[in-house]
Amino acid sequence: MTRFTAYLVNGFRPLRRQLGALRRRTRTWRRPVGVVAADRRLLAAERPFLGRDVAVLGPSLAVRQALPDVRLDVIGTDPFDPTVTVLSDGLGPGSLPVGRWSSLVLVDPPVDQRSLLLDAAATACRVDGVVAILAGRGDAEWTSDRVRGRRQLAKLAAS
Amino acid sequence: MPHGGQTGVWMGKGLILLYHRVADQPVDPFQLCVTADNFRGHLEYLQRRAAVVPLSEMLRKSTANRIAITFDDGYRDNAEIAAPAVAAAGLPVTWFITVGRLGGHRFWWDRLTHAILGGHPLPAYLEIDLPSGQVWLSLRTWEARRRALNLLHHRIRPLRPADVESVVDKVTSALDAPPPPPDSTTMTTDQLLAIARHPQADIGAHTLSHVQLRGQSIDLKRWEVIGSVTQLSSMLRRPIRSFAYPYGSPRAVDREAQRLAKEAGCDLACSTNAGLVESGHGRYLLPRIAVGNWSAAAFAEKVEAAFNR
Numbered sequence: 001m002t003r004f005t006a007y008l009v010n011g012f013r014p015l016r017r018q019l020g021a022l023r024r025r026t027r028t029w030r031r032p033v034g035v036v037a038a039d040r041r042l043l044a045a046e047r048p049f050l051g052r053d054v055a056v057l058g059p060s061l062a063v064r065q066a067l068p069d070v071r072l073d074v075i076g077t078d079p080f081d082p083t084v085t086v087l088s089d090g091l092g093p094g095s096l097p098v099g100r101w102s103s104l105v106l107v108d109p110p111v112d113q114r115s116l117l118l119d120a121a122a123t124a125c126r127v128d129g130v131v132a133i134l135a136g137r138g139d140a141e142w143t144s145d146r147v148r149g150r151r152q153l154a155k156l157a158a159s
Numbered sequence: 160m161p162h163g164g165q166t167g168v169w170m171g172k173g174l175i176l177l178y179h180r181v182a183d184q185p186v187d188p189f190q191l192c193v194t195a196d197n198f199r200g201h202l203e204y205l206q207r208r209a210a211v212v213p214l215s216e217m218l219r220k221s222t223a224n225r226i227a228i229t230f231d232d233g234y235r236d237n238a239e240i241a242a243p244a245v246a247a248a249g250l251p252v253t254w255f256i257t258v259g260r261l262g263g264h265r266f267w268w269d270r271l272t273h274a275i276l277g278g279h280p281l282p283a284y285l286e287i288d289l290p291s292g293q294v295w296l297s298l299r300t301w302e303a304r305r306r307a308l309n310l311l312h313h314r315i316r317p318l319r320p321a322d323v324e325s326v327v328d329k330v331t332s333a334l335d336a337p338p339p340p341p342d343s344t345t346m347t348t349d350q351l352l353a354i355a356r357h358p359q360a361d362i363g364a365h366t367l368s369h370v371q372l373r374g375q376s377i378d379l380k381r382w383e384v385i386g387s388v389t390q391l392s393s394m395l396r397r398p399i400r401s402f403a404y405p406y407g408s409p410r411a412v413d414r415e416a417q418r419l420a421k422e423a424g425c426d427l428a429c430s431t432n433a434g435l436v437e438s439g440h441g442r443y444l445l446p447r448i449a450v451g452n453w454s455a456a457a458f459a460e461k462v463e464a465a466f467n468r
Contacts, residue, residue: 079308087310
């Protein structure tokens with residue numbers, strides 16, 4: 001090994017270690033650079049329109065992070081989940097409280113339940129409320145108001 | 160099946176059976192009930208197997224596999240149905256009694272179950288303030304009611320006894336629930352004294368109010384553990400040597416509770432951790448197998464499978 005090669009190898013080792021660490025980090029801790037971070041940014045941009053009483057149906061982490069100062073209800077069907085405050089499947093009118101929230105965020109609503117979820121969400125929001133749908137960018141069912149990475153946000157008037 | 164212990168001695172395993180009720184309930188969401196027919200089938204199998212020993216024998220070293228029978232809570236059917244059947248079979252049994260609930264009381268989970276799954280008309284939803292925050296529970300379908308019951312049970316369980324009762328009162332009044340039928344009550348003191356007179360019967364303590372010990376103040380834990388042992392001991396005029404932790408899972412039992420069981424003078428304490436008693440097991444956290452409403456054949460299969468695992 002020449003002195004020049006040794007210099008190159010020694011110089012590259014720390015860089016290689018850092019690259020390895022970065023690679024491992026992105027492999028094992030993907031959410032901040034993926035879906036949750038994109039959802040958080042999409043919601044943060046819409047913050048003024050979402051009001052102060054918000055509910056989320058679906059994974060709630062992004063909503064919690066984007067809207068830390070709102071009164072947040074988590075809708076779910078897992079009775080053992082300590083974060084759930086509204087125990088309901090949210091399918092169809094009457095499955096959720098009426099006119100309670102300024103906005104309701106649906107995160108990745110399942111395709112076969114969308115119309116029932118939207119019916120329930122619309123009646124659960126106040127008259128001037130908003131139903132926000134977070135979904136994959138490839139989901140063509142919604143006209144997206146915002147796009148970030150592989151995610152999109154669509155807003156529907158509740159009334 | 161005998162196995163080699165750490166000392167090189169071949170040791171048998173111990174299986175502690177956990178029953179709650181011998182009853183035929185139309186709704187049993189927490190799977191506490193075994194029907195009288197199935198229970199008789201279990202006892203016939205246990206008689207044939209000839210391996211049932213008193214609970215205290217679980218701590219002795221033995222080369223043979225052993226089985227102990229325990230009942231938790233102190234329901235009335237324990238005295239009226241289970242105790243005569245066990246006595247007729249000539250088998251030893253340990254009754255863990257919730258001392259403060261003796262005398263025809265109802266446990267809070269039975270009141271809650273009746274309020275939500277009792278079959279009377281219910282509103283479409285229940286909105287209620289719990290110490291952990293307000294919850295809105297859909298009650299539109301049977302499945303939704305089951306979920307609501309589970310959520311309430313899960314969130315009420317860690318509360319202090321007084322708060323438990325007041326939240327359950329709030330739920331029953333919000334749902335306008337009629338009083339539950341009289342068959343889900345605890346045994347009377349006279350019934351306890353009667354079952355305690357049987358020579359094969361051992362009585363253990365199960366706290367005063369069936370509180371989840373983990374998460375409570377040390378004063379309350381002391382009151383519940385030592386108080387229950389003391390009260391039971393003076394009621395029966397004999398020392399109480401065994402204890403069972405209410406709810407009994409690792410989430411419900413902490414080291415302080417185990418220390419208090421020892422301080423109360425108990426030789427052993429039972430959890431609800433599933434497993435067999437083997438050499439090296441801590442005597443203040445003995446595992447048990449909860450028995451479901453199994454047929455005699457299914458019961459025999461499960462017991463053999465447990466030993467052969």
